[in-house]
Amino acid sequence: MGELAWLGRLNVGGLAGVLILAPVLTGLVVFLVRTKWSRKGIVTGTGWILSLGALALFGFGAVRRDTVSFMPPQIPGISWDAVVTGLDLLLIVGFVAIGFLLRRPIVAALAVLQAGLVLWVELSHSVRLEHPPLYVDWLAIIMVMIVSVIGSIVAVYGLPYMKEHEKHLGIPDTASKRPRFFLTILIFLGAMNGLVLSDNLLWLFFFWEVTTLCSFLLIRHDETADAEANAFRALWINMAGGVLFAGGLVVLSHAVGAVSIQRIVESRASVVTNPIALVGLGLLCVAGFTKAAQMPFHSWLLGAMVAPTPVSALLHSSTMVKAGVYLIARLAPAFHDTAMSDMIAVAGGFTFAAAALLAIGQTNAKKVLAYSTISNLGLIIACAGLNSPLSMAAAVMLIIFHAISKALLFMAAGVVEHGIWSRDIEDMQGLVSRMPLTTLTMVIGILSMLLPPFGVLIAKLAAIEASVRMPAALLLLVVGSTLTVMFWTKWTGRLLTADPSVVFPRIEHLHSMYFVPLLMLTIGALGFSLMVVPLLTQLIVPAVAQYYRSVQSDVTTLVQFDNVLGVPWALVFGVLALAVLWPLLYFRGPRTQRTGVYLCGEQVETAATTTFRTAAETAVPVTIRGHYFERAVGETVHARWMMTVSIAALVLMLGAAFLQR
Template sequence: MSNLLLLLILLPAAAALVCYLVRSSAVRKLTVVATGAILTLASLGLLAQGTFEPIMVGSFLGISSDFLITVLDFALLGVIFYYGLKHRSLLIQGFTLAQAALLVWFEFVMIDHVAVPALVGDQLSLIMVLVISVIGSLICIFAIPYMKEHEDHLHLKTSRQPRFFLFLLLFLGAMNGLVLSNNILWLYFFFEVTTLCSFMLIGHDGTEVATRNSVRALWMNSFGGVAFVIGMMLVYAKIGTLDISAILAAGPQGAMMVTGIGFLCLAGFTKAAQVPFQSWLLGAMVAPTPVSALLHSSTMVKAGVYVVLRFAPAYMGTLLSDGVAICGAFTFVACAALCIGQSNGKKILAYSTVSNLGLIICCAGINTPLATTAAVMLIIFHAISKSLLFLCVGTIEQAIGSRDIEDMRGLFTKHPRTALITIIGILTMLLPPFGVLMAKWMAIEAASANIYVIIMLAMGSALTVVYWARWAGSLMASRDADAPAEQQATLIRIPLMALCAGAVVLSIAAPWIYNSMLAPMFDAPPFALQFGSLTASTGSFAVVPLFIVLGLGVIYAAKAASGFRKAKVMPPYVGGANVVGDNDGAYVGPMNGTVPFVASNMYLGELFAEGKLTPVFNALAVALIVLMLGGAL
């Protein structure tokens, strides 16, 4: 067991060093693919072995593992402080020095260095390892051909891929270490490693805008690091242990401990880019697409929601729990509203990611078995669909030179495979019986007792339909029978097809995923599995029956449309006689002038202007966070 756990954490780090030190594209390709395959098999093997109690980790080269983590903690803070000096950021310098000073006091004055089991494997940890290892590996494999095309576009004389894959793979190891940690100091170390990796990857291209956004990401997440250290200190002062399992078993233990957990949740908020911290994740869109996919689906932001969800038993039944739920629900509806006014595909995905993370955090705050089930199901299905969509946008951008959804209009005519996969990805985020929608139904059912939360969830869900349906509709078009087939690199096609199939197949298997992986988390599971449906006292979600109906509908639609390629395509009629010989819909307008036909979406900029709404939402979010921490006190 210990060897398998260390493989999941250390193999990506070793592979990262190989990619950096051996400057051969063939070796790098082989290393990334092999590492992805081994991580996938190791995560499945860990899942097959099942949960395990907290275990000790021995020494490394004769050095205590806990002491090694302490040394690495301060070394990591030193590296972050160096980049604060390099970029002349007083915020990075200040937050890093604050962490170092607090950590010195905590490590050398407050705590008794009693051996604590370092790693643990409960159901949540095993699910997170699977998400990180499988989806993260597919993204890394996708990055191999993508980064070659990316650097060809930039006309780089010297490839930066060795450094890029160094931090991409290191990210996976850090995330596996984070979700398996049982010692809170280990959790903090891996938490900060993800901060450094995200900074390096966001600023990878080295442009002024990339550097500026990477610096913002670093100082915001360094602020989260300060909150994490304060939270650790307060919790330890009350409970007297670094053992996360013991902390969770103790439950809420008075104002000091709950306040400490509140600061840990605040650290999770910054990492998960919750309002008002969303700007760092939006700025991360300047990075190459594999970075965006990794940050949004299986690593950085999932670290944030994991921390909030992991410590949920320690604030159950408190005002802090209500505050977390309200803050998450507010982010859900606020970012859904901000998404309405966007036409940039990556920005739509970024805002929708923050919105869905808010929903997961809201479920953690509701803190019931039903809400926890919704949160974990959202983590699984959101990671699959969102990583797929980010990779699709990256593929589309390299194909047409734009990520604006208006420029993607009619994409199916020239790039049918990519367009179809993108549409399927959007539908898995939008419609029943797919997993994301099922998890949202669970969340709304779980929030029924809190009128403020359920109103925000209902509003956010309604707004979600607008931006997803608008995008999917833009991609659809007819295609000539003799049109050439779309060409895709093998390592582009495989991740796209795998994630697309995963989003559909795992949605069909959702009842059995729940029954085998989530139900064991609870003494009284909230759902029962009946005829392919998840049934509870609050209602039922007929997964398999709905998929049967959907399948029959698709077959009927395909049969009905089987002769469409033989039909004569007519231009649209708008407001005048069509121009003779023009099949694009141009018509004769005033003064007999030719008026071109133009179709575009409505973005309601006067109502959902990002520049106007963001300051208001940020101010409200700050007030809610202050009230949340005040409730803890």
């Protein structure tokens, strides 16, 4: 540790500045210098800068071993607060302009409403400078790592993807929209870093709205009618969330007299007995629900899949939706042990189960992934609502593992899309015979979402254990887990339906900028799961302990994790690896004879084939289709009651603020 002590002396303000501003600046360079090589170099370089910056921040945290509130670097004559306020107002003016340009008055109206609420907070209170606006603790470091590393991987993956995408759409290089695309992506990453490092809720609000703007621009990127409509939906839903956020800020600043998350959490004792303050927190949580695409706000994330796949990979894994769950998890200690917290758990659990149910009926791969994201975020929010050290640890673990797996899955889905030009799961039937390498990463990604010994499942176990004290949430988690297994298994089944005529599938050629990101995330999914115990004890438990310390002083002893730590995971991994390997070695070569499928003896020849002769002696190929149970789980079948229940859950959640424990 000795030689790393310099990490503890890092200027954390400067580091935060790099993490937030570097991508913005390099993004501008990409936007202005329009050559292919500069773009490749700069985006990859930014990825390295961000990753190294996140690593440095990690080192800083590891050496300091404590939370740090800090100011951005002092520049004479500049008040950062004024800068953020100014940029915030500029952003709102931008939203108004977008509203007018698109002839969508609602956007302009929401923007004006936000401006009013923000100015109200600004003018009525001078609470801002008494607490440094930025703050770093383990949770923030984990989030920065996720945003910077996974976000960079997705950005690099976007380079070849967007090239092929534009080639497919027939856009000439001269009219390429890629510079703007990467500018938006990089600003997005910077804003996310800012969001997770902010302690001042007004700063957080600014970054929050920047991510809204960026996601709007990215979803709208293709500028088709479909993209325009869905981008608008994402915009207004998230802006409505922003209004709730600003409204919550107004209430909180009046009730608590602070806009610093730390101050609010520290004054928990007065917050939980003050229904008005709780309503303020509740409004912030509902804002988190909109960003995390929870029911009833989930439609924007489903619509967002019209965007190019790197955008989906970014929105679903490391940025945007994670901002919503991050906010709720961050605020959770403030409303620990309240009826509102319990209702948040139920609302999150409901989305977890309901989205998993709807995912069963989807044939569009990206839509299944979208529902899965909604579902998993519901689980994370349920964990935050359960609000115990164990559930919080589960939530943080889910944030990490979900980000890795979901980025991997979206990127693999994008590669597949460029391989077969379809997003339909039915078209992916037998993909293992056509694109074995991509299929392998995809199957690992899927299995890492639902089965032991992978991290998501281990987190789910902790979530179930934590939910035992709340029967309603428990039942929703159990039901949701089962439904989750169902839709993933059905999809994997389609991928693995091998073409019997292909004995040794030809490994497809992948662009290195596809292959390397996929490989990195596959290794990440496997490696982190393998190291789940040290990850838990060294990183996640301290993280929870740190940001939870105002509620429970000694978290480490409360997080027992019997069911995770008691299991010899390495042994389980070893046994399973053995079980996979020996049949691959045994059932091959001349010893095992390849045979065709059973078709009542009517196959056209005895060789591997799936064509059979009918009674009329005509040769007919076997057609196999997956079952999607549309009549039972179609979106339209359940739309109405799910909307009703989820809205009712939110109303009850806010109403629960008035219930005293």
